[in-house]
Amino acid sequence: MPGPFCPNLWLCVSGRFLRGEYTVDVSINDYLDIYCPHYEEALPPDRMEHYILFMVNYDGYMTCDHRMKGFKRWECNRPQSPNGPLKFSEKFQLFTPFSLGFEFRPGHEYYYISSPHPSIVGKPCLKLKVYVRPTSKQTLSFLLYNLFHHYIVPCLVLSDRYHYIVYTHKLLVLFILFFMFI
Template identity: 85%
Template structure:
């Protein structure tokens, strides 16, 4: 959101909000609106850019939008509650910055050299929600689901068990039953 005439136009619907906050960069991205939430399909090495609300005109500070964006599990996404296995990803806290809107980028990669980076797996869904800072009036919860498309290249699939988030919480998934038996057998023999 580059500029606004008044705060009354601020986030009238989730649809307008996510559309104005998201920008996708990648050859195969697909952004769609479905049942009140946004879903983005990405591939490994795609980027998703988040542009924070920005005001070029002078408004009282309490009328400018500020958001905290969280990465959460499925339950946190469904209930819009970041306290359910979620963590703060970004904070949109400078709506009147003279340098323009804050921009955050998520790169969907298998491995990251950064301690605060996140690693994504093909075929999995990842969830983001927004909330307002505690001292501000609540705005509607914005929800985003990101689906990382599976690849045809087996090099991208993890050979060891990985943790995934689903409706029942965290679970251990072994890619193939024979690998699970082999892993179990190796542990017993050692």
């Protein structure tokens, strides 16, 4: 049996947005289309939704505060546009040629919140979390990169015959240093 009819998808899923449960997984070079609320019938301005969408850090996402390393991404300010709902597209790309574009990294989460007015902060807001999946080709190199840069350190090994550099696990280095000074 079909569910209830909802003329505005944004309104139908806004409960999930408000609770912060809405997460989207994307890949590099995917697009995410954002459709703003749209009203074909004449309504008083105070009954139509207007939103400003911000990209924020995790703290801004949790507290609904766009001032915490956030910036305005889009504005849904024409709910009765004669050409239909405003549509914004986010392309998840590693590099962008545009000054206002944003570059995304595989394996990272990005956070969006919306507010009806820029001065409203800390009130319940619509939230969207986007996770950029590593591609299968990138997964191994991405994991090795993170392992190398976060858990492995270069060590200079000196011997009588030659000097060479090896890379070793940080915990192993701490273990060796601990036992050297006991």
